[in-house]
Amino acid sequence: MSTLSDVAALAGVSISAVSRVLSNAPSSRVSGATRTRIEDAARELNYHPNFAARALKFSRTNVVALVVPDLTNAIFSELMRGVEETAAELGYMVLLARAESMQPAAATMARLVGEGRVDGVLVQVGDNTTTEDLAGILDGRVPAVLINSRREDHVGSVILPDEAGVAVAVDHLVRLGHTSIGLVNGLPTTDSAVRRRVGFESAMAAAGLPVNPDFVTSLGYDPQQGRRAMHVLGALPNGPTALVVANVNAALGLLVESRTLGIQVPGDLSIVAIHDAWTAENAWPPLTTVRMPLYELGRVSMAAIFDRIRSEEIDDIVVTEPGPELIVRLSTAAR
Amino acid sequence: MSTLSDVAALAGVSISAVSRVLSNAPSSRVSGATRTRIEDAARELNYHPNFAARALKFSRTNVVALVVPDLTNAIFSELMRGVEETAAELGYMVLLARAESMQPAAATMARLVGEGRVDGVLVQVGDNTTTEDLAGILDGRVPAVLINSRREDHVGSVILPDEAGVAVAVDHLVRLGHTSIGLVNGLPTTDSAVRRRVGFESAMAAAGLPVNPDFVTSLGYDPQQGRRAMHVLGALPNGPTALVVANVNAALGLLVESRTLGIQVPGDLSIVAIHDAWTAENAWPPLTTVRMPLYELGRVSMAAIFDRIRSEEIDDIVVTEPGPELIVRLSTAAR
DNA sequence: CCGCGTTGCTCAATCGTTTGATCAATCGCT
DNA sequence: AGCGATTGATCAAACGATTGAGCAACGCGG
Structure with a gap:
């Protein structure tokens, strides 16, 4: 050297x-x-x-942290790609951080920024993270952009067109003749789950269909919770004939539980999951999904934190292009 | 600040x-x-x-890079956890990098170290990592540890007990009465695939069973290649009754293809996959797997690069504790 | 041949931290 | 009281890169 x-x-x-x-x-x-x-x-x-010398001189590292609850979530693959590509274009590097549990993660992020290791933080909060844990980081001293969730007290977020995504899923099922449609959602504390719920209700209303509260679960986005949801819905005497599952990972767990219960997919039950990932096409039956613009979410998020770092200006953004895309596989059938 | x-x-x-x-x-x-x-x-x-000031003063950042071919591979979850926990104990941070985003990989890794961003590099080479990609680290100027593969021209590696892992899988199938056993392996250029092949042949020999070359494929570790392998093996007139699949992701793809071909698992074909991951228990049928000590692989790798950075001393290590563990689910049945 | 503008380079301060050298004040001992 | 040893602090020089200011040499017009 x-x-x-x-x-x-x-x-x-x-x-x-x-x-x-x-x-x-x-x-x-x-x-x-x-x-x-x-x-x-x-x-x-x-x-x-020398990186350290320049960082010291400029009090700027040209590094941003991307904090996700679980790096190995296939859904984040496209998100990361978007962030990294845009970062490279802007002369930045991305420091990937896991935040399985947010307590230490909040501390880690505080250190990251406090020690001047990164110029800004992109935070994708997960199921078991209340944004409360992030209060310290979001007090505005640190450039931060929330991915996939919004907070009243923090400006600077980029979210997906969740309502539109769920609407695409509902429309597909309605077109197939389903009228008894349920929603397997994330935790009600999750911001995206709230939007997906709203989207579900609007889409059902638009189709002139009632929402049966019993057909709506809000247990979480992971496979384990998908199983539980199927267990709950399977116990219903007159259950739904189709489900919108708000997350592809939950759908995988749900699929396993449906087999255990002897429920045929798509014969007895059609399933469409939000988010596409390689796991969806390697499930059985291969899952019909709604592909959300995660790559673009990553690109826009990186661009947003860049602007925030340079100019202190930041907005709350919804990624609209491209819109949600239906990918029909074998988990949905006509009623 | x-x-x-x-x-x-x-x-x-x-x-x-x-x-x-x-x-x-x-x-x-x-x-x-x-x-x-x-x-x-x-x-x-x-x-x-201030991080930069200390790094400048000490010409040491207390950061190591962990380069993996694909972050969203569920298998790496445990590996990363092991690396990160040990890093934290040793006062280090981990810079996670996708090999895919480092084009050209050699140059990026050279920059990482050349600019003094990291003190060392942990490299998990993937299916399509070329020798050229590793050129920068093989000349020994950069502290580097290879994870999961060995090379003649580079000292400093940590690998899994691949032979033993495959042996556990073979033993399980033999115990179930199978005699016609195949191997769905990674690319022959992959170091771990070579070891798994050797392990397969020894285990079969130990059981007094012949290895039918037609029952051995070496297409790769990913789901797509798993599908292709099943396609090839399914076309055989008198195929194997059981398969050791060298990677759980490949097994998922293989499972889908088996359904397409109308092959019942485990009725017609038993499958045991190497590596356990959440996807294995959320497949149908849930996959019998051999859990490899990936967490410990991470721990040992981090400890090894730490030693290398401090003392210039490094070895080639095999992680033996804990040994491979059989996790029986529903993809294997008696013959 | 003097003064001025330009060219082509060097000096030196700075970023924030660490650390050996230094120095003033106090203490202990005779 | 005198003197060396100890205590408790400060000074200043690094680490490597950047950059405004400074300075010598040269060209050129008057």
């Missing part, structure tokens, strides 16, 4: 000259001869500017 | 005093009075030492 002085010594000039040449300062006033001498020296020594 | 000078000013002392008190230097020689004054001031200002 060579430094500016090493390069300067080799090229026989001062470190200032080297710095100016290598950072391509427009006002650099350097002769062509020294310029090439410096560039050659830098190449020979394989010079890379 | 307050600095040492802020704290010093508030406490009415020099920054040296503050630094010594807050870093708990044993030779600090500070009076109890000033000590508490400084500590109070630090707390009041919510002081956190």
Whole structure:
């Protein structure tokens, strides 16, 4: 790891000259001869500017943290790709952080920012995270953007068109002739679950169908809760003939429980899940899903935190392009 | 974000005093009075030492990069947990990086270290990681530990007891009365696939069973390749009655293809997959798996890179404790 | 040939932290 | 009281990069 002085010594000039040449300062006033001498020296020594030194000088690291509840959630794959690609375009790096339980995560984030390791934070909160835990980080001193959830007391969020997504799912089922449709939702404390519930009710109303409260569960987005939901709904004497499952992972668990209960999918019960992932096409039956614009969610979120860092300006954004896309597989059938 | 000078000013002392008190230097020689004054001031200002400044001073960041081919692979969940927990114990942070987003990977890793962003690199090589991608770390200038693979030209690796894992799977199938057993393996270029193949052959030999080359595929670890493998094996006139699938993700794809082909699992075909993950118990039928010590793999890997960074000493290690553990679910049945 | 503008480079301060060297004040001992 | 040892603090030099200010050399017009 060579430094500016090493390069300067080799090229026989001062470190200032080297710095100016290598950072391509427009006002650099350097002769062509020294310029090439410096560039050659830098190449020979394989010079890379020291990250810590620059960060110290600029009090800026060009790093943002992306905090997600579970990195191995296939759903986040596209989100991360969007964030990372946009970050790279903007000259940023992404520090990926798991936040399984938020207590230590909040502390970790506070450290991350307090120690100046990152310039901003993108937070995707999960099922078992109340945004309360994040209060410390969201007090406005730290550039932060909430992904997939909103808070009254914090401006700066990017969310998905959840209502529209659920509407696409409901429409598909209605078109197939279903009238008795249930919703397997996330926890009511989750912001996205609230929006999905609203979307469900509007879509049902628009189709002229009643919402049976017994057909709506709000247990959570993970497979275990999907199982529980199926268990609850399966025990109903006259259950729904179709379900909108607000999360593909929950749908996987639900599918297993349906088999245990001897319920045929899609014969007895049609299922359409929100979010597409590789697990959906490798389930049996392969799941009909609504693909949400997660890649774009990532892109927009990164762009938003960038703006926030540079200009202090930030909005609450809904990603609308592209809209939710129905992917028909084998878990839905006509009634 | 307050600095040492802020704290010093508030406490009415020099920054040296503050630094010594807050870093708990044993030779600090500070009076109890000033000590508490400084500590109070630090707390009041919510002081956190600046990361960049310390990194610059120590030319050490206490960060290691963990490079994995695909973050959303459920298998890596435990691995990451092991790495992160051990890192935390050793005072390190983990910079998670997707290999996919590091194009070209060699250059990105070189930059990571060249710019002094990380002190070392943990690399989990995937199916499509090329030797070229690793070029930067093989010359030994960068502290690096290979996870799950070994190379002649690089010392510093931690691997799983792959042979033993496959043996556990084979034993289970043999005990169930199977004699016609196949192997759905990873690419022959993958180091772990080679070891699993060896383990398969030894285990079969130990059971006094012949290995039918037609029953062995080496297409890859992902679901798509699992499907292809099933397609190939399903076309055989007298196929195997049981399969060891070297990766749980491949097994998921294989399972779907088996349904498409009308092959009953476990009626016509028993399946045991290497690696346990939440997807295994949420498949249908729930997959019998061999749980490998991935958490410990993470712990040992982190410990190894730590040693390498501190002392330049490094070994090639096999994680043996705990051994592979059979988890019986519903994808295997007696013959 | 003097003064002025320009060119091409170097000096030196700065970011925040650590730490050996230094120094003033106090203490213990005779 | 005198003097060395100890205590409790500060000074200042790094770490590596950036950048405004400064300075020597040169060209050129008058």
